[in-house]
Amino acid sequence: MMLSEQSIARMKEVVTKYPSRKSAVLPALTIAYRQIGHLDDDIYNEISEAIEIPAVEVAEAATFYTMFPKQPRGKYLIQVCHNISCALLGADGLITYLEQKLGIVKGETTPDNLFTLISVECLGSCATAPMMQINNDYYENLTRESVDRILKELTEQAQAEDEA
Amino acid sequence: MSFYSPVRTNAAEVAKSDRLHLFKYVEDPQQANIDTFVAHGGYVAWRKALTSMKPDEVREEVKNAGLRGRGGAGFPTGIKWGFIPQASTKPRYLVCNADESEPGTCKDRVIMERDPHAMLEGMAVASFAIGCHLMFVYIRGEFGHCIDVVNRAVEEGYAQGYFGKNIFDTGYDLDVIVHSGGGAYICGEETALLNSLEGHKGMSRIRPPFPAVEGLYACPTIVNNVESLASVPHIINRGSDWYKSLGTEKSCGSKIFSLSGHVKQPGNYEVELGYNLKDFIYSPEYGGGILGDKKLKGVIPGGSSTPFLKPEDIDVGLDYESLTTVGSMLGSGAVIVFHEDTCIVWTIMKLIHFYRHESCGKCTPCREGTGWLERMITAIEHGRGRPGDVEKIESVCENIMGRTICPLGDAAVMPIQSAIKNWRDEWQYHIDHGKCQVKTNTEFV
C-alpha cells in the first residue's frame, strides 16, 4: 500500500460531496499526488478501490493532466514558467541559471534527489515575472539573488529534516 | 503582514473612487477574513437578493447593468442566465471558472487570494438568479494557495450561515464545492471544464447543446468567470443604472487588466472599460512606461489569444468595441507589452509551443495544425526557414481558423496571423539570413 490511511479517508469523504462519484477522480488524484509525489499503475489501483471507480477510468483521467506525473521526482520539484510574459523578462536565462547552479539540465533530477527542474506553461503569475513554482509554492519577481537564497533555504531545510 | 503574491494593484486609487469597486480592499491583509469582509459591506447583496428580490429581478438587474463576461468571450451575463430552460425540473448548477491559464492573465488569482468572499458572494447571487442549490468553483490545480484560501472562506461562510441550509431563514439551501483542476489550459474552456469536473479527460464538447441547457451531469449549467461573478454584488447593491454609467455605452462597468511584459510597473489594475490603452501603458499610476525607456514594438491587449497591435494603434479604448475596430479583442484583459528588442518569430515560437501543448487533440485541424505550425516556426527561429514557409504558415492558419470544435484553434492562429501581417519583413529576414533581425534579450539578472 502506498496510500496512507489518511489519504484514503479523505478520498472517501470527497466522494460523498459530489452528485456523481466519478467527479472525485481529480480530487483523489490530487490527494495521492500530494502525498506521494508521483502516480503509477499501482497507485491508480489503490485510488480505484478507495473511490470505487474503475482503475482504467482513473488512469485515463490521470494521464490527460500535467499535474500527475508517472515518474518520481526530487524532493523539490522546480517548475519554471517559460511562457511569454515570463520569457520577456528572462525566463530562458532563469532556466539556464538554475541548470548551472544545480548542475543538471532541464528535465533532470540532482544526484542527491533533492531538486528536479522542469519548465511549464503560464502559471498565472505574469505580472510578477519571472517566476517558478516549487512543490505547492510560488516564487515571484525572481532575481539571481532571490534564487540563490531560495535554493539555499530549501537545501538547509532538507538537511535539517534529515538530521531530525 | 505581506501578501502571498507581491503583485502590484491600484487599490489605493480604487478606494478613493466612487466608480471603481472590485479592488477596493485588495491591499487590506484582513479582507480574506469573513468578519472584515462583512464589516466592509460584504454579503449585503446576497441578503438583499435572497430576502427581497425574485430570481428574475436579479437576472433583469444584471442584464440591464450591461455586465459582460470577463473570462474572454464577453457574452452578456444576465442574458446567459436567461438561457436556463425555466420548465426544466432537473437540478441547475453554477460553476465559477477559476482556471485562469490564458498567458498574460493573472487577475482572478488576486480576487481569490485577497478577497475570496467577493467571488463567493457573487456566486451565491448568481445561483439564486438561476435556481441553483449546488455551486462549484473550478480552480486550476497549480493555485494551491488560492485553493486553501477559498476553502477557508467557504468554511467561514457555512459557519456564519451564508451557505448551507435555510439561508437567512428563507428556506433557500445552497452548497459549495471547491474543485481543483489538473493542469490543462483547455479546462478553462467551459465545456472541457465540465467534462473535467465530471471526472473525464478535459476535452471540449460539441455544441449545441449549450451548457445552459445541458451542462454538468447533463443538467442546465451556467459557467461564469471569477471576475464576472465578483462584479455582480456591486450591481445588486448599487443598481444597474449606476453600473451602466461606468465604462462606455456598450462596454459597461470596470475591469481588471493584468499588465505584463516590458513595462516598468507590471501589475493588476482596475480601470473603467474604455480607458485609453496608451495611457494605461505609460501613465505613472499604471505601467509607468516601457522598461529601459526603450521604444515600443507591439502590444497584445487581451491575453495571448488576441491579435497584436502596433504602436500606432494603441491610442484606443480598452473596451470590447474599440479594440475590435483596430483588429484585436479585449479577451481576458491581459495586456502584454513588447519593446523594440523583441524578435517577433521568437515570440510566436513561444506562443505556438503553448497552443500545441495545450490542444486537447479532439479535432484534426487544431491537433495537427498546431504541430505543423510549431515545427515550421521553430525551424525559422533556429535559422532553418525556407522560402515559401511564411505563405505555408498562413495557409495552415487559414485551414484551422473557424474549423474547430472549440475556440482554442482560432486562439492559436490569431496572434500568428497578426504577427505576420504586422512584421512580415522580420519573418522574411529570418528566412533569408537564417537569423533574427532583432535578438531578444533573455538574460536573467
Ligand SMILES: Cc1cc2nc3c(=O)[nH]c(=O)nc-3n(C[C@H](O)[C@H](O)[C@H](O)COP(=O)(O)O)c2cc1C
Ligand atoms: C481555450 C480556452 C480557454 C479558456 N480559459 C478560460 C479561463 O481560464 N477562465 C475563464 O473564465 N474563461 C476561460 N475561457 C472562456 C470560457 O469558455 C467561458 O466563456 C467563460 O468562463 C464564461 O464566463 P464569463 O461569461 O463570465 O466570461 C476559455 C475559453 C477557451 C476557448
Ligand code: SF4
Ligand atoms: S480546437 Fe483544439 S482544443 Fe479545441 S476541441 Fe479542437 S483539438 Fe481540442
Ligand code: FES
Ligand atoms: S507567463 Fe509566466 S506566469 Fe504567466
